[in-house]
């Protein structure tokens with residue numbers, strides 16, 4: 001079998017640990033628990049797409065969109081791009097084995113140390129020293145690197161030229177991309193990045209260090225079983241003290257198989273939206289939790305915006321793999337960033353990255369950019385025209401800063417909804433608009449904040465960095481989980497620091513505030529840190545060292561890591 005996932009009808013009725021979701025938090029939990037010798041099952045709602053199967057054409061991309069709002073539900077519930085349309089804010093997250101890592105830009109940054117000094121975090125985070133070990137382990141596994149060729153790329157040079165307007169130049173951005181052929185820590189042979197720019201469409205080369213090519217194959221190599229098309233609805237605690245995880249089988253799951261599974265330990269890692277939704281529904285089923293559940297949702301002060309009509313070439317539209325046009329080297333999705341640090345107020349610090357739109361979007365760019373009702377660019381623009389015509393000067397910006405984390409996630413008619421009435425007036429958006437406008441003008445173009453404003457997307461802000469909802473806190477009155485990611489027990493009579501034994505959240509939902517940088521590295525580090533505590537609390541040992549089989553495994557067939565299992569003595573418990 002070349003895939004990591006197993007058919008649902010192979011699921012056992014009980015595991016030592018069930019991990020819900022397979023993004024950064026879920027990948028870390030699955031790998032580390034399997035290395036501790038636990039029998040682990042991972043339940044993921046999306047599909048497994050292996051290298052080479054990511055959308056390459058617009059027609060493929062359309063099939064990968066799911067749009068869900070109060071009055072709209074379009075697309076397949078296993079589509080790769082999960083867009084939640086909200087009255088106050090839209091949110092984009094990934095859906096598939098590997099979660100957001102499949103479609104993100106891979107920028108991996110550690111937050112300003114002042115972020116962790118905020119009293120909103122439980123004190124142990126800054127004090128017990130394990131956060132540094134968490135970041136070190138995360139970096140060893142997702143391997144952030146700066147492209148040695150970054151400064152030679154056209155889009156980087158365009159950012160450097162435009163940045164004179166801000167008085168501060170760019171630096172190469174650390175991204176989780178392999179710029180040389182390598183055998184990664186999970187034993188997968190990753191080819192070098194071709195600099196095709198398609199990272200946010202899904203890497204068809206296998207050079208992006210996704211969770212699907214790192215932590216998940218490591219988990220499988222150590223005996224974890226992975227099941228896709230399983231959307232978890234809620235968890236309950238049985239009389240025997242075990243957790244029961246209830247899920248729906250989505251189309252594609254096959255006719256047979258269970259719809260619930262028991263476990264001594266459950267790690268919710270379904271992302272900010274998914275984990276909060278599961279807990280909100282579990283509360284409706286009787287699980288007593290903190291009143292803070294759903295609160296402190298943050299968009300991480302994050303926006304995507306554009307500059308159109310630059311007088312200098314930018315070349316920020318992906319060419320894909322195999323390349324759709326010859327002789328254009330775009331670079332990874334993000335090569336350069338401008339870091340503006342406010343020494344007196346961390347909330348005013350911001351990072352601006354130049355980004356690339358995936359090649360599958362190229363055919364529709366002319367219809368997206370319609371300022372003042374006039375179609376810019378040729379409607380009949382063929383793909384090559386997009387690369388050579390006015391769109392060769394299209395700038396895409398990813399900007400990250402801080403917001404007040406004042407959103408609230410709630411359940412409405414059994415569906416997750418975000419309420420944040422003041423979202424569009426958050427001061428961060430004015431700061432970002434001013435900086436991005438200067439950059440677009442600096443390149444001789446104009447700032448296009450939201451090309452989709454005339455559609456059902458409306459004027460609401462949108463984020464790809466949702467955080468919070470199950471935030472950390474020192475005790476139940478302040479958060480939903482403690483510093484070890486254990487969920488506080490909300491039963492009457494429970495102490496304010498008491499937890500539900502064996503129940504955890506490990507993903508973006510646990511952030512009690514904005515991070516001010518792209519969140520993947522922090523999510524991974526806090527999950528690695530939590531796993532160190534899990535092992536300590538249970539007297540278990542595990543190492544996080546790379547473990548390879550005799551033969552490297554292809555990015556096109558990650559499931560081949562199973563063949564190395566029999567020779568691993570740490571797995572004798574599963575024999």
Ligand SMILES: Cc1cc2nc3c(=O)[nH]c(=O)nc-3n(C[C@H](O)[C@H](O)[C@H](O)COP(=O)(O)OP(=O)(O)OC[C@H]3O[C@@H](n4cnc5c(N)ncnc54)[C@H](O)[C@@H]3O)c2cc1C
Pocket residue numbers: 020021022023024025026043044045046092093094095096097098099100101103104105106107108109200230231232233269270271272273274275278464465466506507508509517518519520521523
């Ligand atoms: C286009 C884009 C670009 C981005 N660029 C960057 C970047 O450059 N750097 C960065 O740091 N971050 C970036 N991000 C954000 C980053 O990818 C996310 O913050 C990160 O993936 C979140 O990790 P997580 O573990 O919290 O959850 P996720 O990665 O979202 O994983 C959660 C998983 O759980 C699954 N799931 C959800 N609900 C259920 C359920 N009920 N049952 C079973 N499974 C479920 C989901 O399908 C998903 O696979 C980007 C995001 C997007 C969309």
Ligand code: SF4
Pocket residue numbers: 177178192193194195196197198199200202203204205206207208331332333
């Ligand atoms: S630029 Fe292309 S090859 Fe490199 S990581 Fe991104 S998608 Fe993969």
